[in-house]
Amino acid sequence: MSDVSSLRDRFDSVRRLLEDEEVRSISRRYFISNGFDGTLTCIGVVVGAYLSGVTDGLTVITIGLGAAVGLGTSGVWSVWEIERAEKQAELMELERAMLADLEDTAVQQRRAGARKINAIASGIGPLIGILLPLGPFLGQGIVVSMLEATLLAIAVGVAVLFVFGAYLGSISKQNWIVAGVRMGLAGIVVAVLNLFLPG
DSSP: OHHHHHHHHHHHHHHHHHTOHHHHHHHHHHHHHHHHHHHHHHHHHHHHHHHTTOOOHHHHHHHHHHHHHHHHHHHHHHHHHHHHHHHHHHHHHHHHHHTSOOTTSHHHHHHHHHHHHHHHHHHHHHHHHHHHHHGGGGGBTTTBOHHHHHHHHHHHHHHHHHHHHHHHHHHTTSOHHHHHHHHHHHHHHHHHHHHTSOO
């Protein structure tokens, strides 16, 4: 029964943190920023693989998964360290203002919980940005050719970027279509720029 109660307490704690606009805002920034990086990286990988003569979709997926592991780990690790330093600095400032030690208090625990959520959001962003565009390569050689899989991957990547942009546009009360197109355009630019790489 205590395990169930402990699990319920943790769930409630996470729910309260997610209801906090500051926690959501910071997590959203990391998620979108790293998702943007991951998507553009994936578009670069798939176009580069095709232009380099890679003929097997599984090889492209393997390369992409390597990028996903790298960017996902970077997202979690870097944000964990960044937010650890930032939250500690904020806590020390608060301690000075209150003339009290806040270690092991609800305030300190809340900041630690927020850091975990920020780090997880940061790591999930690039995974989504990379894994979704790799999908078409699962059907390479079965239902699509290598060229078709590459073009579909670019299209999926641009669509993911469009969704990121549209979401940002909607929460900032901008025209979500214009915001989505602006973000999606970055994917097309990366694909085109890869055409001019040597080799």
